[in-house]
Amino acid sequence: MSKIQNAFKNGKAFIPFITCGDPDLATTAAVVRSAVAAGADLIELGIPFSDPTAEGPVIQAANLRALSGNVTTDSIFELVRELRKDITIPFVFMTYANVVFSYGSERFISTCKEIGIDGIILPDIPFEEKEEFLPLCTRYDVDLISMIAPTSKDRIAMIAKEATGFIYLVSSLGVTGVRSEITTDLASIVEVIRANTSVPCAIGFGISTPKQAAKMAGISNGAIVGSAIIKLLEAHGTDAPRHIGDYVKSMKDALLPL
Amino acid sequence: MTNQNGRFGIHGGQYIPETLMNAVIELERAYNYYKEDPDFNRELTGLFNDYAGRPSRLYFAEKMTKDLGGPKIYLKREDLNHTGAHKINNVLGQALLAKKMGKTRLIAETGAGQHGVATATAAALMGMECVVFMGEEDTIRQALNVYRMRLLGAEVIPVKSGTKTLKDAVSEAMREWTSRISDTHYCLGSVMGPHPFPTIVRDFQAVISKEIKQQLLDKEGRLPDAVLACVGGGSNAIGTFYHFINDPSVRLIGCEAAGRGIDTWETAATISTGKLGIFHGMKSYFCQDKYGQIAPVYSISAGLDYPGIGPEHAHLHDIGRAEYVPVTDEEAVNAFEYLAKTEGIIPAIESAHAVAHAMKLAKEMTKEQIMVITISGRGDKDCAAIARYRGEDLHE
Numbered sequence: 001m002s003k004i005q006n007a008f009k010n011g012k013a014f015i016p017f018i019t020c021g022d023p024d025l026a027t028t029a030a031v032v033r034s035a036v037a038a039g040a041d042l043i044e045l046g047i048p049f050s051d052p053t054a055e056g057p058v059i060q061a062a063n064l065r066a067l068s069g070n071v072t073t074d075s076i077f078e079l080v081r082e083l084r085k086d087i088t089i090p091f092v093f094m095t096y097a098n099v100v101f102s103y104g105s106e107r108f109i110s111t112c113k114e115i116g117i118d119g120i121i122l123p124d125i126p127f128e129e130k131e132e133f134l135p136l137c138t139r140y141d142v143d144l145i146s147m148i149a150p151t152s153k154d155r156i157a158m159i160a161k162e163a164t165g166f167i168y169l170v171s172s173l174g175v176t177g178v179r180s181e182i183t184t185d186l187a188s189i190v191e192v193i194r195a196n197t198s199v200p201c202a203i204g205f206g207i208s209t210p211k212q213a214a215k216m217a218g219i220s221n222g223a224i225v226g227s228a229i230i231k232l233l234e235a236h237g238t239d240a241p242r243h244i245g246d247y248v249k250s251m252k253d254a255l256l257p258l
Numbered sequence: 259m260t261n262q263n264g265r266f267g268i269h270g271g272q273y274i275p276e277t278l279m280n281a282v283i284e285l286e287r288a289y290n291y292y293k294e295d296p297d298f299n300r301e302l303t304g305l306f307n308d309y310a311g312r313p314s315r316l317y318f319a320e321k322m323t324k325d326l327g328g329p330k331i332y333l334k335r336e337d338l339n340h341t342g343a344h345k346i347n348n349v350l351g352q353a354l355l356a357k358k359m360g361k362t363r364l365i366a367e368t369g370a371g372q373h374g375v376a377t378a379t380a381a382a383l384m385g386m387e388c389v390v391f392m393g394e395e396d397t398i399r400q401a402l403n404v405y406r407m408r409l410l411g412a413e414v415i416p417v418k419s420g421t422k423t424l425k426d427a428v429s430e431a432m433r434e435w436t437s438r439i440s441d442t443h444y445c446l447g448s449v450m451g452p453h454p455f456p457t458i459v460r461d462f463q464a465v466i467s468k469e470i471k472q473q474l475l476d477k478e479g480r481l482p483d484a485v486l487a488c489v490g491g492g493s494n495a496i497g498t499f500y501h502f503i504n505d506p507s508v509r510l511i512g513c514e515a516a517g518r519g520i521d522t523w524e525t526a527a528t529i530s531t532g533k534l535g536i537f538h539g540m541k542s543y544f545c546q547d548k549y550g551q552i553a554p555v556y557s558i559s560a561g562l563d564y565p566g567i568g569p570e571h572a573h574l575h576d577i578g579r580a581e582y583v584p585v586t587d588e589e590a591v592n593a594f595e596y597l598a599k600t601e602g603i604i605p606a607i608e609s610a611h612a613v614a615h616a617m618k619l620a621k622e623m624t625k626e627q628i629m630v631i632t633i634s635g636r637g638d639k640d641c642a643a644i645a646r647y648r649g650e651d652l653h654e
Contacts, residue, residue: 050551051420051537053429054275054436060419073549097273097536102550124273124536128263132536149277151439159276173277174437 002143003118004090004165007042008200012255013222014213015202016229016248017044017094019062021071025079027238031229034245036087039252042166044121044224047076047095054123056177058227061234073103077115084116092119092145092165100133109136119143119165127159148193148201149173150184160196167193167201169220177227179206187219210254217255225251264453267576269569272452274539277436285443286454288359293461298358305350306465309383310340312347314466316473316630322600328620329483329627334470336494336634337605343635344463344494345376349445351462353380356443363387363442367431369396369424369490370561370608371403372635373447378412380445388412391430393423396560403639421554424490424564428538448491449568452539456568463497470630471501478628484509484619487632488611489582490526490562492571494634499580509581511619512571513611515557516584526555528567529575529582537565542572558587558647561608561635589614591647594637606635607644 007013016035020028032043048066052059080091093112100108100122112120120142125132130144137144143165148156150173160167169189171182186203193201203216204224213223232247233240264270272282292298306312315335323331336344353364364381366388368374374390381388390407394416397404407414420426428451435444449456449463467485474482485502487495489512502508514527525531525545532543537552545553545565557563567582574580590607593614598604605613609632616631623629637644645652 051425051429053432053538056433057419064420067551096550098544098546098550098552100550101536102533102546102548123275124539126272126274126276126279128272128279147276149275149279151277151280153280155276155279170275170277173439175433 002165004042004092004143005200007090008166008221010041012217012258013041013202014039014248014252014255015042015044015222015224016040017046017224017226019046019048019059019066019230020076020079021048021066021069022062022230022233023065023237024069025071025075027240029079029083030241031233031244032083032087034241035248036089038245038248040089040248041222042090042092044092044094045076045080047073047093047099049096049099052096054175056175056227058230058234059176062230073099077111080115080117090118091116092121093117094121097122097124097132105133106136109133109140109142112142113140117142119145121145121168123147127155148189156189156192157196160193163197163199165199167199168224169201169203171203171205171207171216176205178208182206182212186216190220210250213251214254214258218258223251223255264457266570266573269540269542269572270453270456271541272539273536273541274452275436278439281435281439282452282454284359289355289454289458292355292358298354302351302354305354306347310346310350311338312465313469314338316470316477319601325600326617326620329623329625329629331616331620332474332628332630333603334466334498334630334632336466336632337609337636341372341376341379342638343372343376343606344466344497345373345447346379347465347497348447348459348462348493349373349376349380352443352445352458353384353386356445357384357386359443361441361443364445365389365391365431365434365442366445366447367391367424367427368447369427369563370559370639371396371400371407372561374412374414375403375406375410377445378407378410381412382410389434390414391417391427391434393417393421393427395422396424399560399643400639424560425552448493449496449570450491450538450540450566456540456570459493460496460500460570463493464500466494466497466632467499467501470498474628474630481505481508482630483507483623483627484511485630485632486511486513486612486616488513488562488608488634489567489571490515490564490608491566492568494632496568496570498632499574503579510574510579511615512580512582513585513615514582515559515562515611516586517556517558519586520584524556526557526563526565527584528565530584532565540569542569543567558590558643559607559611561606562611583615585611585614591644593617594640594644603633604637604641605633606637607640609634610637
């Protein structure tokens with residue numbers, strides 16, 4: 001069974017996203033440790049890409065900050081090796097297809113297995129293109145995470161039936177970024193997902209407050225937060241780990257009663 | 259030449275966010291229906307002929323032919339189309355298709371501004387809203403085209419992310435499309451992006467080679483020996499090649515922007531310097547580093563300043579059917595000046611890349627042979643930049 005399931009054992013999961021190397025890898029390591037100590041259930045580690053087409057301005061800027069510090073796929077693998085010495089909660093990579101493909105898909109995915117990465121999220125790999133990486137992911141026991149969007153409609157059942165690890169439900173149209181309100185009828189999407197799979201489902205895009213996280217996790221199995229955390233990094237730089245720890249705790253606390 | 263999943267050999271595909279999948283599926287269904295619809299085709303042909311000025315002329319460049327002393331050289335004059343470039347062919351097709359699909363808003367990316375102007379034009383004609391994304395760098399290089407788009411009623415959004423050029427404009431248009439799909443059609447300007455765009459754009463541009471074939475049969479009673487076109491994403495090139503792909507005697511030659519040279523970092527020649535990758539919705543060749551980060555490419559031509567190439571070109575390269583050659587800024591500028599002085603035709607700096615290679619190739623061909631160069635657009639937009647390249651202090 002997928003190790004990612006462990007993230008959903010302690011009630012609703014809180015899943016923070018961090019762009020590796022923003023502003024440097026030492027800060028990323030400190031942020032991960034601080035998020036884990038504060039109760040994060042799964043960490044989404046972003047490998048920066050020059051042209052992140054699914055990201056809003058906040059995470060785009062984080063990608064460029066990281067790349068300007070000369071972070072590479074190899075140095076991020078080293079970071080994960082280091083973190084795995086003491087951290088056991090599931091890790092997934094979030095990046096773009098070209099980062100995996102250009103490294104050599106088998107070399108990338110087998111390294112994921114070797115260093116303890118449990119899944120990969122690739123926003124530019126829809127259901128129709130998953131054969132690009134799925135056979136290798138299956139061989140090396142790394143979950144290729146499926147995404148479902150507000151526009152998926154008749155596609156939800158098809159995607160859910162073949163999903164492994166967890167399902168990433170995109171809350172709103174558009175790119176990543178903080179939103180004051182999420183208006184999509186997510187409960188009815190989750191209902192279709194539930195009718196087709198028992199794989200857990202977490203909601204992301206636009207979530208920043210404990211109240212929003214509680215609402216989203218209330219109708220699913222967890223909440224994913226990216227831009228709000230990157231904003232803390234942007235504001236506090238190398239001093240961000242402490243602030244992010246406090247923030248993660250406030251978000252996880254909001255999910256505990258659910 | 260398209261497979262079921264929008265593949266050209268190993269290239270193409272639909273590498274896009276799930277949010278857009280139903281939109282491209284809907285687009286494909288609509289396109290498959292309307293391309294067979296006699297009313298749609300009648301309407302589009304009417305727009306091509308009466309509005310855009312088609313068929314475009316196939317002009318025998320007699321002075322150039324004599325001067326170079328090689329094959330007979332014909333110029334396919336896409337620069338004489340309404341809005342001054344081949345871009346209008348694709349845009350009229352897509353705008354009409356979008357309108358039939360009930361869309362009321364067009365969004366587009368643009369590099370040199372030609373596709374943006376064409377999209378703004380079609381939107382004005384058809385009473386649609388229009389938003390054009392243009393790299394901030396390009397809004398400066400092509401200020402006049404920004405004004406033209408605004409004059410036509412479009413909103414122009416300068417893109418400040420990344421390298422602030424064409425690739426960033428494409429990324430931003432894709433982001434915009436994921437946030438507003440129901441009333442909006444993304445009018446992609448080249449034979450790139452996710453399926454079905456490379457096929458749709460190619461089909462609307464294929465009118466170029468369809469006309470060349472007929473016009474040359476009328477004038478010379480035979481096929482050309484070579485057809486040449488410049489390649490960025492590759493829409494005027496695929497349009498120029500398409501009806502000759504199954505005529506093996508016709509050499510198909512795409513001219514890429516080498517910028518300051520393919521041995522420098524300041525180049526946009528994808529076939530010469532790129533490698534296989536996945537970006538902007540497609541598998542194809544891209545200029546990138548060893549970790550797959552997309553390279554900040556460079557060319558004097560904003561329209562060729564793109565780090566990738568359309569998937570059908572990548573396939574034609576793989577199977578050896580088409581040849582792709584690099585042409586530097588300096589060679590293109592020389593050709594820009596040469597065509598102006600020799601034939602009284604000022605080509606777009608993009609098209610001048612094809613003229614430059616033709617000037618080299620002419621030396622290797624015989625007088626009995628025939629070469630066709632597609633002049634994809636007119637060069638008025640480039641005059642100030644070329645003057646500056648030559649050291650003149652000219653600003654618009």
